Amino acid sequence: MRQKRQAEPVRSGRGVFTRRALLVMAVQAGVLGVLGRRLYNLQVVDGGHLRQLAERNRTSKRLLAPARGTVHDRFGIALADNKVSWRALLMPEETTDIPAVIERFSQIVPLDEHDRARIERDLRHVHKYVPVTLHEFLSWDDMARIELNAPSLPGVLVDVGSTRLYPFKDLMAHIVGYVAPPNEEDVSKDTTLSLPGMRVGRAGIEQTQEASLRGESGSVEMEVNAVGRVIGEIDRVEGQQGEDVRLTLDSVLQQQVLNRLEDRVASAVVMDCRNGEVMAMVSTPSFDPSLFDSGVSHAQWNEWASDPRTPLVDKAVSGLYPPGSTFKPAVALAALKSGSVTAQDRFNCPGYYDLGGVRFHCWNRWGHGMINMREGLKFSCDVYFYEVARRCGMDPIKAVGNAMGLGVKPEIELPHVRSGVIPTPEWRQKHGFHWNGGDTVNAGIGQGFVQVTPLELATYTSRIASGRNVQPHLLRATNDQLSALASVEDVAKVDLPPDYLDVVRGGMFAVVNDQHGTAPKARLDLPGIQMAGKTGSAQVRRVSRALRESGHFNSMNLPWEYRPHALFICFAPYDNPKYAVAVVVEHGNAGADEAAPLAKLIMTDTLLRDPASDVRPAAPTVAPPPAGAETPAAPAEAIPSVSTAPPVADAHSEPGTTQ
Template sequence: MRREQGKRAVFTRRILLVGAAKAAVMGALGARLYQLQVVEGERFRTLADENRISVRLIPPPRGRLLDRFGEPIAANRLNWRAMLVAERTDDVGATLTTFSEIVPLTEADRARIERELRRRRRFVPVVVRDHLAWEEMARLEVNAPDLPGILTDVGQSRIYPGGEAFAHVIGYVAPPAEADLDGDPMLELPGIRVGRAGLERAHDRALRGRAGTVRLEVNAVGRVIRELAREEGTPGQDVTTSLDAGLQQFAAERIAEESAAAVVLDARNGEVMAMVSSPSFDPSLFDSGVSAAQWREWTTNRRAPLINKAIAGLYAPGSTFKMVVALAALEARVVSPGERIFCAGLTELGDAKFHCWRRGGHGWLDMREAIKQSCDCYFYEAAKRTGIDRIAAMSNRFGLGVEPAIELPGARPGLVPTRAWKRATQGVPWQQGETLVHGIGQGFIQTTPLQLAVMTARMVNGGRAIEPHLTRAIGGQLVRGARPEDWPMVGIPEAHLKLMRDAMGGVVNERGGTAWASRLPPDVGASMGGKTGTTQVRRITMAERERGLRRQQDLPYEWRHHALFVGFAPVENPVYACAVIIEHGGGGSAAAAPVARDIMAETLLRDPARRDSAPAPSLQVAAAERRER
């Protein structure tokens, strides 16, 4: 009996222990359930929704770039694409083979498609071909029953109506690189493009817009079940430029056969009417992808088609610099306007001889005649009296040797040397002979065509320190003032500036001027002033000089001089300033001045700075007739 009672007691204790353990477990489960369902219920409901609902970004259309009259110079077009959903076909290889018989696929295309199929889930679409032509789309639709898994999609791609004529100014778009990722999740979307050069890069954020969102119901493996809601994004803003598309096209065609650059400014406010660099490239190729062969062709071309020579090409200004030397000499009061200096054809300094371009010399000349005839000996003497530091200071006031304010990436400041610069960079003192050389725009000095156009504009607009710019408005809002009084003065007496304008008018419009042969035709109804320039690209030896220099066209291309011209019009009331450089053109009067004449004539006929709407058809017809003549 006692043994039975003992067994019951042990059994009872065990039951109680098991019951207590079960109660503890159930209590813990109950507490946990209470925590999950009551305390944290709201959070888990949100997590469940997030697993069920996928929020995805919708890329907005990129904003357009417009010329000053509203004509698109960078826009968008529909981009038809063929996509492949692997789970909808039993044989991916057979589908791709059939596809390639309708729309050709390269080996590189097949390799890319297979690589993406391995990386993605079978229900995720993979791009087979984009930028399909309408005929290709039609063939795919007709053969749709034979193409299981193939579906068509439409996006947008960038187009450039002006093509190569605008490439260096507008730039191009391309898929974002690692360095472009700035935290904006839109940049990680397939097919998104960002500005990589020119105005596309400068205004990328404004052009990019803001992405929209779409809420999709998905299943456990991420397949889309249905669309729940959609919020459209904000399209990119249109950017209105100061360019005249017609003038830009004309200038590009005028220098198309040369390695050259040309810039036209509104001299009153700094708006860029045209900026071209030749040779150029097709910017649309970067959107669809540049082949290795094309890239090698560009990068090995000695004329550097990818470089915007207007803002990044560095050249000695040659005789186009003589007006700056003259103004520095006048301000220093070491030369007066009427003082006559004798040119015998060379200037001696110690054992060195510095030659004038005209053998035998020009004789006695005052400042106006020296600029008109581009006498080197006169400016050797003017520079020697003035000194390099005063010349450099005057150069900076006219925009040379300083960082340009234009919004284009890659603009270079050039170089205007000083005594301190040479000591710091070369560790040797400045020599007086170097001052003479810089008096005619040679030596260490380097400028860009844009800087020379700015220099000319400041010289003829009454001395206002305009800055070049290409942007007129973003999203319809003006971003720069167009009034001349918005710009500060450079601090040059009007009498000195008037002398420069008068002398430059004589260069073109008076016999004996170096650009007399390039004066504007009578039908333009205005006259142009300017200054020619020729810069050596190698040192001419005394032996060559004594036996007579060969004609430039008889020299190897790389040995020929660079040809420059700066100009303005109308002479009586300047509105436009321009600069032209023809690499290895031979001479400013022979190569650059005729190009500048034609571009300035077109500019005056179109007169974009005085017009708020596109040129009337009658003006366009008149311009075409003049070009044919």
């Protein structure tokens, strides 16, 4: 080798290198050319399409939460309002040690297991730039402490939100209802609800007027960077705030009615019998709807749910009761309309009524003698109405009862409204039972299968009183636009001759004002104003023959839950009916003793609050409380002080029973 190299110099390889280097250069130039070509394609050929993508990258649309509409009573006092509240959020991207921050936070504002689990879940699911709620509904103190400790809580920020405020707490709970955080189904229907702090009405007006109250979300288009941080605002579309709703309720009267009912398990409805406006509707006991906004505790919920007095149920619209004797005016009207009985027909009441081998008793075991319709109503004679019902039959009773508002679901702006029942043989057969003649007789005095709600009773009383086909309603105006039902002239007359109604009205007048009427305790003490009414005591349990004949039967000795319900319906003034009241006291024993005096007090309160009433006494007028100086909570505190003022008409002596 060595020799060879010395003999003949070896090739340096430069020629090979040059050729191959030029080849490499050609490849390099080719690659760079291809890259240049690709750059041209990307930037110039596809540029337009990619620019659109860039625009989409750059902007982010965010929804603006609308403020929920407020609910007011007829005088403009807020029943449901929005209150500023604070919540603590954690911005995950702004902190490095999230567990430590949460731990320090919990030393300031305690977090329970439930909160921690939710926070952990949220942290796992959201992007780093989406804030996670640590704690809602912070008190002012908590907020101040968080702000003070801000340096040791990186990523924690306090956000201003809004809480639903119910100044009247349990007073309006059943009517106004409550709101709660939306569930996934709600969110899928309206993306507005995905915004933090949005609430959905879950009961009462909050639920039925959801569409008006919610409003529409606005949106803001913002320039954002890659981590979603906002750089600037490009466009803003203001949303539609929720509409304010004004109810027919009078919150002062509502409070007065509640005070009258005291701690009874009862419900009362006050209605303007000329147009169906519900002035007050109380169901006791009640609950505090504010608790639902932040989430009701399990213990609290169980307590409510297991309470035999059913605080969560609005008894006024969904409590079904046998109407008892309050049903008799409907039976009388049905008989008159069907022509089977005239107002002058007299039937003898010996104290009992035999039908098909079964003996039906009158409440007065000594009997009422030969009586006509007016007296039948006045004495609330059972035997008279056994006979009327038998002659008339169930179909006319059902037709007239329905026309008067019984056994049909009222078109009121509340959820969970139930419909009463006026049974007929067909109805009974549909449920697989045979209809007996005794069933008709029983239905004639509002017992047996007849069931009504207090609201139906109030509607029925209103229709008797005014002769107009009024529909009960709670909504007076939305955004100050009066609803169509507010005007009296718009209400059609009921399909009954006026003289039939006069007969029944006369009978109801006699109940209260005549000697030997069943409800002398309901007589009004207001000068020149008289009231017509009808008592009702509805048995919840059949009284056995043996017990009745023993002569020692007294329902007051029964356990509470077996005592009859006490009912009373009334309207006033008699000569120019304005208001109708229906009172149902659960297991109140006797309508005349328990419900009638209550109804009288409620009617007195109502008449005194009538702005057109000339019976307004010289005592301090009951006016809506002044607007609160600092918070909307002021009316809530003002109202009890107004209503605890001694009722003016109370100075009367208890009218002696003339029976």
